[in-house]
Amino acid sequence: MKRFIITGGAGFIGSAVCRYLVKEKQVEVLNLDKLTYAGVPESLKEIEDSERYRFEQVDVCNQVTVASLFADFQPDAVMHLAAESHVDRSIDGPSAFMETNIMGTYTMLECAREYWLSLPEDLSVPESESPNSKPQTPNRSNFRFHHISTDEVYGSLGAAGLFEETTSYDPRSPYSASKASSDHLVKAWFHTYGLPVVIxxxxxxxxxxxxxxxxxxxxxxxxxxxxxxxxxGKGDNIRDWLYVEDHAKALVNVVEKGRLGETYNVGGRNERTNLEVVETICEILDELRPRESGMYKDLITFVADRPGHDARYAIDATKLETELGWKAEENFETGIRRTIQWYLANKWWWSPLREGRYSGERLGKA
Ligand SMILES: NC(=O)c1ccc[n+]([C@@H]2O[C@H](COP(=O)([O-])OP(=O)(O)OC[C@H]3O[C@@H](n4cnc5c(N)ncnc54)[C@H](O)[C@@H]3O)[C@@H](O)[C@H]2O)c1
Incomplete structure (x- = not known):
């Protein structure tokens, strides 16, 4: 059985990764999460009683505690998702983004490097010579550090073109600048120390x-x-939308099969303007939960644009699709319907968050 450390596993994507690993991949998971405002332990309800799931509340900047958890858990892989992730909050208060996204990644890299150096070399005989020989795991050659980042590091596209793995970095917000910094650190630890990373x-x-x-x-x-x-603004900013469970599967695919030191872009090939996204939600809600009078689109209100709002993001996921055989299973129409149905059925999850932590006020006006 494999053991994975997941950081930020109480967040949106991290919790999807934890659920997928525990329920469908039979992996033993140690979730390290500080539980900031964005950390929601209830997102792990489906797996919290599993003997393959363990949670530790810890800040990824805390090198002493993180290092001792590495030594205790002996992971085969680390999937590093912990981050401050909301662009608007990075405009209001960039400090936490620098701390967690840059220094937290640096701390994780150093803890991973120390642990990796403590692992034994792979002394197993090639399978062709001895079919029954099994490598000792974890060992120095099969350990992986997977850094999870964003397409926002590439900046903003015009009407045409796609982000490729070779696109130059050009981050525009405090959030994307902090993620770009963390990506550079991960690449430096690969080239300088040989730490086995994928991004x-x-x-x-x-x-x-x-x-x-x-x-x-x-x-x-x-x-x-x-x-x-x-x-x-006018709602004409374009994003490429990916259903979170497709992302979780892509991430596990990359940590298991990705080539060392390589970057893989992950995207859904589902570009929509923000206005199209909101109108689609309104149409599905009109069908599933009609208003007493009027249509949901009557509630649409245009507000002042986000400062430095990137115009368009779009991903070329060819490398991941052709090299590792991953493909998004949901398109935007099927995924958004599933998402709306989930929110309609799971008020127990979101209602305390709306009442307590965030009730919808405007963030990031600078
Ligand atoms: N959401 C997206 O659309 C998207 C797209 C591409 C990449 N990403 C990246 O994926 C990762 C996860 O994103 P998300 O949307 O799930 O974020 P999220 O904000 O929902 O969750 C982040 C999690 O990290 C935890 N965390 C924050 N600071 C921490 C710290 N110092 N120590 C330990 N835990 C800490 C929080 O408690 C939370 O559980 C991030 O690295 C983000 O940059 C997100």
Whole structure:
């Protein structure tokens, strides 16, 4: 049985990765999460009683504690997702982004390097020579450090073109600049120390257990509350949307099969303007939960744009698709319907978050 450390596993994507690993991959998971405002332990309800799941509340910047957890758990792989992730919050208060996204990644790399150096060499005989010989695991050659990043490091596209793995970095927000910094650190630890790393850069995710501050859950929940549906600027900014469970599968595919030192872009090939996204949500809600009078799109309200709002992101995921055989299973129409159905059925999850931690106020106006 394999053992994976997941950082940020109480967050939106991290919890999807934990659920997938424990339920479908029979992997033993240690989830390290500080439980910031974005950490929601209830997202792990489906696996919290599994003997293959363990949680530790810890800050990834805390080198002493993280190092002792590495030594105790003896992971085969680390999937590093812990981050401050909301662009608007990075505009209001960049400090936590620098601390967690840059220094937290540095700390994780150093803990991983120390642990990796303590592992035995792989002394197993090649399978061709001895079919029954099994490598000792973990060992120095099969350990992996997987850094999870964003397409926002590449900056903003015009009307044409796609982000490729070779696209130059050009981050524009404090969030994307901090993620770009962390990507550079991971590459440096590969080239300088030989730490066995893989990196993924993914487009916008959506799906169940998405914290209500992000566009899609905010619009669904504001609509259900009969509140305005805010759209920044003219709503013409374009994002490439990926269903979170497809992302979780891509990540596990890369940590298991990705080539060392390589970057893989992950994307859904589902470009939509923000206005199209909101209108689609309104149409599905009109069908599934009609208002007493009027249509949900009547609640759409255009508000002042986000400062430095990137115009368009779009991912070329060819490398991941052809080299590792991954492909998104959901398109935007099927994924958004599943997402809306999930929010309609799981008020127990989002209602305390809307009442306590974030009730929909505008963030990031600078
Ligand atoms: N959401 C997206 O669309 C998207 C797209 C591409 C890449 N990513 C990347 O994927 C990762 C996960 O994103 P998400 O949307 O799930 O984020 P999220 O904000 O939902 O979750 C982040 C998690 O990290 C934890 N955390 C924050 N600071 C920490 C610290 N110092 N120590 C330990 N834990 C800490 C939080 O408690 C939370 O559980 C991030 O690295 C993000 O940059 C996100």
């Amino acid at each position: 993924t850069n993914c487009s916008n995710n959506y799906g169940p257990y998405h914290f209500p501050e992000k566009l899609i859950p905010l619009v669904i929940l504001n609509a259900l509350d009969e509140k305005p549906l805010p759209i920044y």
